[in-house]
Amino acid sequence: MEEAINDLKAPFSGSVTEDQEYSRTIPDPVHRLYTGDNLPVLKYLLAEIPQGVKLIYIDPPYNTGSILNYRDRFSVPCKKTPPLKKNTDLDGWVTNPATDHSPWMSFMFPRLAIARQLLRPDGVIFTSIDDREFPRLKLLMDWIMGEKNHVGTIVWRKKVVRGRGNRHIIPQTEYILCYARDVSMLPPFREPLTDDMIDSYTKKDASGPYKEIPLAKSGTAHSPRPNLVYPITAPDGSTIHCPTHQWRWSEKTFLERQNEIIFRKTRKGVWRVLTKQYLETVDGLRFRTPTSLYDKVTTTDGTRELRSISGTGNFDFPKPSRLIRDLISWATTTPPAPTKPEIILDFFAGTAPTAQAVIDLNREDQRRRICYLVQNRIELPETTDKILELAKIRIQKSREGSPEDPDRQDFPEGFRLYHYFPPASREGS
């Protein structure tokens, strides 16, 4: 832990150099990709982005022991563990190096602490993790971001096929932890309605399409509010009492919005009170609040997507860009559109699905978001170089967009490439 705190406290050192060759081939700089260790680069960004980052998405190494694409093993032998007395039942529990999670936590701690500093007051961070390091990450995030700023945890159904090799429970899910810099400043998340939901607005009046929904509140009485319980007078003069624990509107709202109230009699002669819910609101199309279960895309989609872009899916489970695009969209589509672009940061960029997500979303809703990516280039040169290549190809393809896309020209989405070098080194970080 001491080492992790020292890592955090050490000031930025080293240098950041722009790759002139890359900038020549990719004009209109907008987004940025930094290569090198993300810890010094994050410190560098503190000065580079004084306005702060609106949203961070990260997919850090999961500490699974996989070395296929990059170093993903953080356990070390626990040399300091005192030997246990013989015959103890605890043998093998404390001494098993694979159960030591502290190197992974020490790696994550300073990076998350600086990530928090980089966030704007209304900023938010999403972190992907599987169930092995989930408990450690949750504790770290609670500690660094504050438990009260835990917005929620998304369970991502990453697989629908059963797969083999697991005798007890087949893992099909992983997690995305979401924390606000300050939850009281974070605007509500919004998700577009599905086509089926839009189709359910079948009625229409001068204010546009609407559907009828009961005024009586459904669900259980978690927080009863006496001002939501009152009798209503039906068109025939009889009295209607709320059939559930309370109405959705106060009596004052009910009286003010009479033109949105509909009375209907059931076949059994019981009065029902309904309200008109319009598809369009003053802020544009109605939206809904996302739920904690996400199952729109799987890892297979991520692999297929990368393969279609680069001709090879040779990377351990790239994240589908749609997943990241949806998270970004939840937090950055609230009207009105900001006058200055919002910054999206991913400091474990891998093959750059976050760049694709940002570019695609900018095209889709015509808003300007700028992405900053960081990806190291040290561990296994023969594979990390390939990751960077895959990232560049993905960035290039996303920039070009589809030839059929009419908005393609309006969004040049240029990129700049920078390399971080530690002090007294120019070759590698």
Ligand SMILES: C[S@@+](CC[C@H](N)C(=O)[O-])C[C@H]1O[C@@H](n2cnc3c(N)ncnc32)[C@H](O)[C@@H]1O
């Ligand atoms: C789980 S992968 C991210 C995959 C990415 N979301 C994708 O879909 O392609 C984590 C990435 O972080 C990179 N990484 C690990 N440690 C790093 C560090 N200290 N600085 C920068 N990048 C690092 C690894 O090389 C790896 O590509």
